[in-house]
Amino acid sequence: xxxxxxxxxxxxxxxxxxxxxxxxxxxxxxxxxxxxxxxxxxxxxxxxxxxxxxxxxxxxxxxxxxxxxxxxxxxxxxxxxxxxxxxxxxxxxxxxxxxxxxxxxxxxxxxxxxxxxxxxxxxxxxxxxxxxxxxxxxxxxxxxxxxxxxxxxxxxxxxxxxxxxxxxxxxxxxxxxxxxxxxxxxxxxxxxxxxxx
Amino acid sequence: xxxxxxxxxxxxxxxxxxxxxxxxxxxxxxxxxxxxxxxxxxxxxxxxxxxxxxxxxxxxxxxxxxxxxxxxxxxxxxxxxxxxxxxxxxxxxxxxxxxxxxxxxxxxxxxxxxxxxxxxxxxxxxxxxxxxxxxxxxxxxxxxxxxxxxxxxxxxxxxxxxxxxxxxxxxxxxxxxxxxxxxxxxxxxxxxxxxxx
Numbered sequence: 043x044x045x046x047x048x049x050x051x052x053x054x055x056x057x058x059x060x061x062x063x064x065x066x067x068x069x070x071x072x073x074x075x076x077x078x079x080x081x082x083x084x085x086x087x088x089x090x091x092x093x094x095x096x097x098x099x100x101x102x103x104x105x106x107x108x109x110x111x112x113x114x115x116x117x118x119x120x121x122x123x124x125x126x127x128x129x130x131x132x133x134x135x136x137x138x139x140x141x142x143x144x145x146x147x148x149x150x151x152x153x154x155x156x157x158x159x160x161x162x163x164x165x166x167x168x169x170x171x172x173x174x175x176x177x178x179x180x181x182x183x184x185x186x187x188x189x190x191x192x193x194x195x196x197x198x199x200x201x202x203x204x205x206x207x208x209x210x211x212x213x214x215x216x217x218x219x220x221x222x223x224x225x226x227x228x229x230x231x232x233x234x235x236x237x238x239x
Numbered sequence: 240x241x242x243x244x245x246x247x248x249x250x251x252x253x254x255x256x257x258x259x260x261x262x263x264x265x266x267x268x269x270x271x272x273x274x275x276x277x278x279x280x281x282x283x284x285x286x287x288x289x290x291x292x293x294x295x296x297x298x299x300x301x302x303x304x305x306x307x308x309x310x311x312x313x314x315x316x317x318x319x320x321x322x323x324x325x326x327x328x329x330x331x332x333x334x335x336x337x338x339x340x341x342x343x344x345x346x347x348x349x350x351x352x353x354x355x356x357x358x359x360x361x362x363x364x365x366x367x368x369x370x371x372x373x374x375x376x377x378x379x380x381x382x383x384x385x386x387x388x389x390x391x392x393x394x395x396x397x398x399x400x401x402x403x404x405x406x407x408x409x410x411x412x413x414x415x416x417x418x419x420x421x422x423x424x425x426x427x428x429x430x431x432x433x434x435x436x
Binding site: 052053088097105113123133137138139140 | 251255259260286294295296297306309310320324327328330332334336337
């Protein structure tokens, strides 16, 4: 830092920002197959937290692949770099006291270790959306499973590329068995928020 | 987005977050030579805004080069990519209603156009810290000018690489002529905040 006046205090720290916002910064990471309901739950969580007065940021393919990661492809190296940058962005938000909510397939333990390591385990909560492949494929909202089955998409998670079940997720949720409201209540409770429906 | 329930509302938008915070998101970009006082002013601005209850994020070499841009060097391409990523990060903060404050030499008009274009001119304010080279070199807080003069650092802005004066900065400030308090007052006024010292 170009500290030309060495006695001046430095940047405002995380604690001061958390006190200003009256909340704790954290990263809530949704992992699961395409179509499992990650983005739906992440969005519902953001809306619920916002309605309670919490400041949140939703990180998903929509704002990440079109922005900071617009110059990345889908090679193995680029997939790791994709998650690394998402995690570094999340870290900046966590340090700003914001609740970052991320929804990415993140199919392997190696990949999920990246955000956990970068933001620190104490700031990281992992939600495994465990909706069965059959249900995800039946939903096929983007038509991606059809393309993967017909060979138009190579290395598609769940079809032609593996999804390693998370061993240490804080919550496991199957959106074919739980409603969104039920799921959000469980998430809020696990994250330490009160549930009052 | 994996929108499996198409009738559900989407993510919380910028306006709702700005109302929650009672502030407008923006990017305040400090440009100027090494040693000009960019980081000092950026830090002082963050502290002043925070003390007034505004949520800010300070983006500088300290948290950017060690995080999101840790895999970039100093080639011409990497310098552009460095600024592109900073701008994309700032855009996410602006959309979250946060006041992002960035301090980078950003020596050319081409480079400064990147954040302006990415966050949008209506969200971008540019502060040119115009402290003369002689003063910056005399301060030489990091000993970089000495190394540049002796040839240990190549392409050092102001010595062996050009600094193009910004043509359209919102404010121009010379820290060898204005005190920090005076500078911050001018910045606050220009950004639309009231000054009450």
